[in-house]
Amino acid sequence: MSTISRRQVIAGVGGVIVGGAVATALPAMAATSNFAKTAEWIPHKVDPAIGERFGYDGYYHKGYGCCYGTFYAIVGQMAEQHGAPYKDFPFHMMEVGKSGISNWATICGALLGAASAFALFYGRKERKAMVDELFRWYEQTAFPIYKPTSDIYVDKEIPTSVSNSVLCHVSVSRWSYTTGIPAKSKVRSERCGRLTADVAKKAIEILNKKIDGKFEGLYGKQESVEYCESCHGNGKESPIAKGKQDCTPCHSGSEATENKFKDHP
């Protein structure tokens, strides 16, 4: 057992192994932290109709995209009505979720923006059912729903599809496959701008109910998750599965998941 403390050990590492600019530029600092408590953020009810439009406009604002759009629709609305601390949030950071994080097409950024807004106000136990409701609704909904009536960026009828997935890759690629419209196109962007409006509105409805103490999730666990967890869930014979996403897009032996690297198409 070591007779010197972690603080000494790591401060030593910081000073010796980390060389050059970093070591000399930084004041001596221990590698322990007290993780100072941040101020509590109090949620305010906001308007779902306004949020829908903020989401749509926010998506296009500076090209910040879907995650910024839903987050601004919620927290930006609070900022515009209530000032600090909401107005001091560095909103530009929420561009992080654009195209599922720098075009990696992981989580749908609209969902990430909404979940992040929930997380500003509620810890994980309180937030879980809110996120479950929003994400399950998303999996089963034909997007987009929103039809802007003025200041329309791409003034066309936008076809819809159900993604069965909260992942940007599945959501967008399935929509493109179904509609024949390229994944990189103005119409696809418009689809995602309107979807941002839809997610913003739904998230605000959930948040407002939560604030009123009236929130109750309507969407139960997906059948596929129920089925897979019966063997792969916690405490079962092969407890390897992590997650709550609908399992079917990747684990139902569909055409999409056949071997595409051999004899394809």
Added chain:
Amino acid sequence: MSTISRRQVIAGVGGVIVGGAVATALPAMAATSNFAKTAEWIPHKVDPAIGERFGYDGYYHKGYGCCYGTFYAIVGQMAEQHGAPYKDFPFHMMEVGKSGISNWATICGALLGAASAFALFYGRKERKAMVDELFRWYEQTAFPIYKPTSDIYVDKEIPTSVSNSVLCHVSVSRWSYTTGIPAKSKVRSERCGRLTADVAKKAIEILNKKIDGKFEGLYGKQESVEYCESCHGNGKESPIAKGKQDCTPCHSGSEATENKFKDHP
């Protein structure tokens, strides 16, 4: 064409259709926003060795998890050394990425925390190569690497695996499948705590180089992405693919993606 402005239309909606508590609690507000510019955030170099330990400890701090861990390792370090504006960030919000967003196992939260920290300081064009480097490194790396030498939460040898994926579901479930250790267990949590340290350290190395004007990505586009994009990329014959994730985990007809809903196992 409408003869009244969007401002009038939506203000009307806000006042009339949205009923009850929301409508009466809110001051009249238009559904247009100027999306006020937020202050620019300037990055400071931080110590990768300290960040590694902050990541590990941050993962366990209040159970906030992986996303909080990497974000705090970067922005928290700046806060502890440089004060405002870093110290005023509502760090608790970063719990959002725990278990891939409320246990949905989408993006690995450690990656989300790091990408979010990058996004505080760099717009999407500057950030793209930084995220690509971090995410591609993650896909190909056997985790965990970090071995804490003191104050160890779970003091065991932790086996490693390569996930080929930035998704929490694939990263964790493949690790559990490979090692035989349940996805819900203290050892798996320790694996993710140490992985958080690894991602924090790598992200800080990228950030420090970026600040010095010396960042250059070492990881090229994955072969699978190159191959799939040759038909499904922008401008190709079936331009439906969105994303940069390694395509093989879901599109190579592997055992994992066979039909699990029929005659399984």
